[in-house]
Amino acid sequence: MNSTRITLACALALGASFAHAQATGKLKIGLMLPATGTYASLGTAIENGFRLYVAEQGGKLAGRDVEFFKVDDESDPSKAVDNANKLVKRDNVDVLVGTVHSGVAMAMAKVAKENKTLLIVPNAGADAVTGPMCGPTIFRSSFSNWQPGYAMGEVMAKKGLKKVVTITWKYAAGDESVGGFKEAFEKGGGKVVKELALPFPNVEFQALLTEIAAARPDAVYTFFAGGGAVKFVRDYAAAGLKDKIPLYGAGFVTDGTLEAQGDAASGMFTTLHYADSLGTPRDNAFRLSYAKAYKLQPDVYAVQGYDAAQILAVGLNAVKGDVSKKAEFAAAVRKARIDSPRGPFTLSASHNPVQDIYLRQVGGKDNKYVSVASKALADPGRGCRMQ
Missing domain, CATH: 3.40.50.2300 (Response regulator)
Incomplete structure (x- = not known):
């Protein structure tokens, strides 16, 4: 075998090895959430919800073991690009999950687009994330403001x-x-x-x-x-x-x-998009599972974290765990009907949930369901040019 053939064979072997690793090695998830400050409790609930779904799948997503990398974003937009780059470039995460503060999420979206990294936003409602900043690798499991x-x-x-x-x-x-x-x-x-x-x-x-x-x-x-x-x-x-x-x-x-x-x-x-007394079998099961795991009652932030993991699982299952197949991942998520504790929802063309918005009233320690305020409300996605 001449040197050209040897080089080509090595390249093909390396390529096959890399593709295999993409689909079978540990799935690296970067959690960029607030652990301190005004939004610390929200970050905890989001992480709890995300980890609960992974635990329900036996600790794996699309057959891959999951490894978490964490950064406290401090709800500080001035540190957001550096924090996101730590996860993407230092830790080489396969997917970013975050965050609560809209200004920080905007910076995360910028880093995700530049690096073609999957980003799932489990709270921050910045309209621009699924508007002018939208992209094929950016998804939201929560809401637009x-x-x-x-x-x-x-x-x-x-x-x-x-x-x-x-x-x-x-x-x-x-x-x-x-x-x-x-x-x-x-x-x-x-x-x-x-x-x-x-x-x-x-x-x-x-x-x-x-x-x-x-x-x-x-x-x-x-x-x-x-x-x-x-x-x-x-x-x-x-x-x-x-x-x-x-x-x-x-x-x-x-x-x-x-x-x-x-x-x-x-x-x-x-x-x-959530209430404490929906009373559906899906929500009842989620609330029981969450309470058993964390000795706490879940709130909307826990639901959004749980559904961020669900969205990730839908895309990964479609590509058999290979995160390099981003177009196929996105196509599967856009077609999906997410079976959420809040009620089923789909994603719009700009990757924002199309969902019922509920009118709730505070009674005791609950945000009690009153009625559906807006049925299957879709954010207009103004300025989104998916590229």
């Missing part, structure tokens, strides 16, 4: 409310949630008379609560999450506004926060 806001705009307009003040943190998630709400509410005949915001993660609400009281709107729409949501709801009630000006919000304001909010949140209406 537009979706719960838009659904609540429809609900409040149908209730006949006319004048509303909005309040949120001044960052992508807050701006987009308010934007979705305003789009639907004003389409339904209402008017947003004042838009209030403060920098993330500032929780000094008193001056803005004074402005709300002075404006005397019919209601307030809000977007907060985590520790900030706890303080806002408690401060709103302490200011004497709870019984005078009804407070409505995207569901994150009361998800994972009710125990700390106590009576201050009682009776509040929110919209989200």
